Amino acid sequence: MELVLVKETNTLTKAPLRLLVAASGTGGHLFPAIATAGQLNDCQIEWLGVPDRMETQLVSSLYPLHTIAVEGFQERLGLGTVRILGGLAGSILQVRKLLKAGNFQGVFTTGGYIAAPAILAARSLGLPVILHESNAIPGKVTRWFSPLCTAVAIGFEAAAQHLPRAKTVVAGTPVRSQFLTRQPLNLPIPDSVPVILVMGGSQGAVAVNQLVRQCAPAWFDAGAWVVHLTGNNDPDAESLKHEQYLSMPFYDNV
Incomplete structure (x- = not known):
């Protein structure tokens, strides 16, 4: 532009x-x-x-x-x-x-x-x-x-x-x-694995977060890693724990 x-x-x-x-x-x-x-x-x-x-x-x-x-x-x-x-x-x-x-x-x-x-x-x-x-x-x-x-x-x-x-x-x-241009992924994720990025906008979305927690087990079973930007307004943002799951409120280098 x-x-x-x-x-x-x-x-x-x-x-x-x-x-x-x-x-x-x-x-x-x-x-x-x-x-x-x-x-x-x-x-x-x-x-x-x-x-x-x-x-x-x-x-x-x-x-x-x-x-x-x-x-x-x-x-x-x-x-x-x-x-x-x-x-x-x-x-x-x-x-x-x-x-x-x-x-x-x-x-x-x-x-x-x-x-x-x-x-x-x-x-x-x-x-x-x-x-x-x-x-x-x-x-x-x-x-x-x-x-x-x-x-x-x-x-x-x-x-x-x-x-x-x-x-x-x-x-x-x-x-x-x-x-x-191709950028390095500065996250602890193995090479050549499928990665699912979930973000509900910069402020997050509680309904999206709830859906992710429901779907995540199936994604993990399929071998996918999940990077989840939760926002700051979800009291249950830290409730899901898994080695293939990375969550953070916001990531400024999307």
């Missing part, structure tokens, strides 16, 4: 583009953003995230990381709506200050709650915003704020029907360059 971001009143220059990447929370948001950032060699990249989320582990060693507090949006009005809107207003002001102080020239985001203040702050300053949506059915932040973006890159053509007012382009889902 090739991206060109320029401030709408400027022309291209030879100076590196100052780009703020806003991606937070789950692997579904973070890894496409990391893959994209890794290909933008002509950009000076800094990152916008949320404290105590996955980006503090995955991103802080790669790019300067700025964090703001942001809450999820409700589909319907309720008692928490005023608080959420107040928090959003404060987050927008924080991002505006960051964009101006850092002389950023554009924003790239992969949706999620962090995208709302990033998009609104950038557009209020006249900066271009590229949003990438990896899902076939976009989330509510993408649906609500994509019309404000300069362009929306989508992973699946089907997503376009959910974003009728956005300027969409089918770009596929970016993957890290390591996926394109």
Whole structure:
């Protein structure tokens, strides 16, 4: 996926583009953003995230990381709506200050709650915003704020029907360059054995974990090894013990 971001009143220059990447929370948001950032060699990249989320582990060693507090949006009005809107207003002001102080020239985001203040702050300053949506059915932040973006890159053509007012382009889902070459498996698994990888997303999925524990004996009998990413929310994650079974909450080099 090739991206060109320029401030709408400027022309291209030879100076590196100052780009703020806003991606937070789950692997579904973070890894496409990391893959994209890794290909933008002509950009000076800094990152916008949320404290105590996955980006503090995955991103802080790669790019300067700025964090703001942001809450999820409700589909319907309720008692928490005023608080959420107040928090959003404060987050927008924080991002505006960051964009101006850092002389950023554009924003790239992969949706999620962090995208709302990033998009609104950038557009209020006249900066271009590229949003990438990896899902076939976009989330509510993408649906609500994509019309404000300069362009929306989508992973699946089907997503376009959910974003009728956005300027969409089918770009596929970016993957890290390591996926394109054979990589060593740094796990204690013998060579030439079948390996089953089970992951319920970066946060895990308790129902998936329960199904794995039911099916695992048959897999072991067939000679397969199982690598199971359980997430952090399953109280029974450590209940299955077998020499052909490796479990961990998350593995950042999938």
